[in-house]
Amino acid sequence: MSFINYSSREINCKIVYYGPGLCGKTTNLQFIYKKTNPEQKGKLISLATETERTLFFDFLPLALGDIRGFKVRFHLYTVPGQVFYAASRKLILKGVDGVIFVADSQIERMEANMESLEDLKINLAEQGYAIEKLPYAVQYNKRDLSNVAPLEEMNKLLNANGVQWFEAVAPTGTGVFETLKSVAKQVLLELKKHY
């Protein structure tokens, strides 16, 4: 759900990073935070456990610039990936404008990826969203590791609809902005359709 304010001339949109535990969602936000100019970003808020696992969400507000005199702001959120935080994931998806599914490329995490994708679809459906209709992209993260699944296989298992996908190594930033840009663009084009 975007918030368009004609008075302050701002557009606010919400993008959620989804995916299984430890796939690198928080790392995506940390890299974006690190690489953005101070005047473009707010604080990176992380509600995490003592072992740095996301407990409720991470939040990063980004002001990217202006379009036609409107300040464009993206609110980036990550969900907690661990299975037992199901209830929190649902809450964070509320009012989402676009989703980035981060998959862990390691072969042994393929089942966790598929489970998380299924969970995402169910949670979106509960809100009346269909993944095919939502601004959405897939990121295959951790491509730097040696035990990764081939891309064709990942696409087959996790990207049946053939949406835009990106290879990534989140700690060094490979693919991070590319993925964000893809979904941000889709979100703005969606606004164009509706207003």
Next chain:
Amino acid sequence: MAGSDLVMYENEFQKIDEELQKLHQQANATVVFLVDKNGQLIASAGDTHDIDTTSLASLTAGNIAATGGIARLLGEKEFTILFHEGEKDNIHISLIGQRVILVVIFDQRSSLGLVRLRVKKTSEALTKLFEDITSKAEKEKSEGKAADSPFAEISDEDIDNLFK
């Protein structure tokens, strides 16, 4: 897309702003905020210089969402009021019309009783305002009135420029 976007024009924004200013004054509050249920700040009144309003908005919405989840587990519809007491500052959070969250921060110059009383008045006024905003948005949408929409003309180039 399911769910409706929140579109606010100058006129409505001013009315909301007036309500918040009034509440800020009459409740003797430090700061007053209005936050969308999804964590976006709508408006504020009072001295917000020392406060990270964007973070506050997101965390407040998270707070309301979490307690809402707890409420449903207990078979309650929703807890409409949350109150946190600190050493110096207190925070009073209330849910208005299932859609927006009113946050009042106050210290010893005010009291919970006064804040409650004033919040109730403001809630009624805001509920009405947001009903108007929703019906206006629906009307314009059904009439296909894109008016002077700045988005109709967004080009790929505009978007690429954001990521330079």
